[in-house]
Amino acid sequence: MRILVGGGTGFVGRELSRLLRDKGHEITVISRKPGPGRITWGDLESGGLPPCEGAVNLAGENLMNPLRWWNEGYKKDLFSSRVDTTKALANAIAASHTPPRSWVLVTGVACYKPSFTAQYTEDSEWMPFDLLSRLVKEWEEAGRLPENMKETTKQVVIRPGAVLGRDGGAMKQMLLPFWLGLGGTLGSGRQPFPWIHISDLAGLIAHALELPADASHPAPQVFNGVAPAQNTNYEFTKELGRLLRRPTVFPVPSAVVNTLMGVERALVLTQGQNVTPRRTLESGFEYKYPDLTSALTEIVRA
Template sequence: MRVLVGGGTGFVGRALTQLLRIRGHEVTHVSRQGGKDRISWEELSRSGLPPCDAVVNLAGENVLNPFRRWDDAFCREIISSRVETTKTLAKAIADADQPPRAWILITGVGYYRPSPTAEYTEDSPGGDFDFFSRLVSSWEAAALIPGSPARGVVVRSGVVLGRDGGAISRMLWPFWLGLGGPLGSGLQPFPWIHIRDLSGIVCYALESECLQGVFNGVSPSSPATSNGTFAQELGAALGRPALLPVPAWAVRAVFGAERAIMLLEGQRVVPKRTLESGYHFIFPDLSAALKDIVA
């Protein structure tokens, strides 16, 4: 299978590319600049979709970059990096003489309203209560191609845990030094997924001709995981204490009030359709996932 991956040079893209190639698929990336096994976004807009069997979009500026101030310019960049790239790929698919068989978009569980008690499946409502929920709604709407023969799949991902990037990469040093702990109260739900399972779900969706629609990309044990539980398990995996909470005011000071919601609040998300599809999680348990990552 020939797979075109938008924005596939980051943490998730590297893992997905590795898995796809292990499974015998050819991968071409769409990035800012062309090169070996890649084309530029400008080239895609100008020349159209290259021959491919499937398209995956992973593009998106890092929302939790602590070195970027949360202002209007950054918000516009966050939206453009997701919505406009998705529109570009969707248009290329719609205009293609031979459209791909599958069109997969990875978005986020920010679609669902944060709640300490509510549980959300893929059929739960959401998408219109704050910046991030509206972003996901616009993002997913941009992927719609009426009348297209391409199977449309959306994977709403939780916090991605892995060895070479993502959330863990920013946490390891404080935890190694014994300075780790929960954020805020630590009671907020922590929807998570191991990078190998997120890549696995995408690959499974590409290879399963009958799958389409929305799938939650979170671990089966994610609904029972709080931020405090995550901190304790990470500390245990490293053999370090995790007793120093980061005050909510400090999180808001670094990230801004609106962005801090992603860290201080959370959603209990259930991968109902993902499990029903037949996908078998490699790391359904948080303890095993963290031990694999920090080993």
């Protein structure tokens, strides 16, 4: 397949592009900067969709960028970098004379309200309740294709939890303090911690691109991009400390996380959701790293 990847130069995009090329697919990346094998977002809007059988959007400002203060400008960038790029790609697909067979949008589990007791599947109903859930709502609506395209283009939304990998995301910021013996739980540590290894997220996106259309599900079809293991922040902290052979005795109070990250952003770390990948498993997807021990062992030893 010829596959177009928005945000293909980012943390997940690099892993996905490598996997797809290994599978024999031809990749074109949409990026802010031109280069070999790339087009820019301006090229997409002016020239339309290049020939492709699959399209994916991973573009978006890093939510946990430690170099950016949580302010109105940052919040605006979070929305525009996701919603505008998704809308541009969806509009190009809708306007194409030969639209792709598959259109995959990767959003997040922030749509599900944090709870110690609720269990969320892909069929769980939800309504926006805070800034990040409103972001997911606008993001997914921006990617929705016209009704008359259901027969030509399969639409899939993947909602990942925290993406674990050595070269980016939350792990890149965590490994140094944990190596120094300064790691600890965030807040109470009791909060659910939905996660997925980066190799499995890339694999799930490829799986979604290659799956045949399923007429029994409404468009878009949703997959929860989380590991089948359900863990708390405490369990994650203790397992990472065990594998690194470092103590984890310095808990970080919620008030400190709120001050450093901003209250709205800190909720991602201090609260969480029990998310189950029911439809992901039913689709036949097989995880390489279904549990914390296997996932963190691969990252620590990489």
